Amino acid sequence: MAISKFTSKVIDDKRRWRQYKARTRQLPENYRTAVDALERYLMYFGPADGGSAAAMFEDLADLFEQAAADGTPVRAIVGEDPVEFAEAFLRNYPGGQWINREGERLTNAIDRVAGNES
Numbered sequence: 001m002a003i004s005k006f007t008s009k010v011i012d013d014k015r016r017w018r019q020y021k022a023r024t025r026q027l028p029e030n031y032r033t034a035v036d037a038l039e040r041y042l043m044y045f046g047p048a049d050g051g052s053a054a055a056m057f058e059d060l061a062d063l064f065e066q067a068a069a070d071g072t073p074v075r076a077i078v079g080e081d082p083v084e085f086a087e088a089f090l091r092n093y094p095g096g097q098w099i100n101r102e103g104e105r106l107t108n109a110i111d112r113v114a115g116n117e118s
Helices: 007-027 027-047 051-072 074-079 082-090 098-117
Strands: none
Touching: 007 027, 007 051, 027 051, 027 082, 027 098, 051 074, 051 082, 074 082
């Protein structure tokens, strides 16, 4: 019996998430705390589809692993405004963001209604 594409994708996304979490657990405490805080923020505003989200979090782990290896302070990574850092980081992953999809849905609904009024 063949596994459906959907099931394969879910399994792959879950595997990637577990690998990401295992990687971040290995970070020194201050880096891990920063990643956890960024992760929480990115969960709300980042991509909703599994593949884009997985790539985003893997890149976040890469960034903090390299910074930890180099001894780069957390503040040097995120700057003075962590929200600004998170927003700039998110701009690299525009596809799949739920807020973008909802904006498109709103625009399309208004366009349909406005078209029916004329």
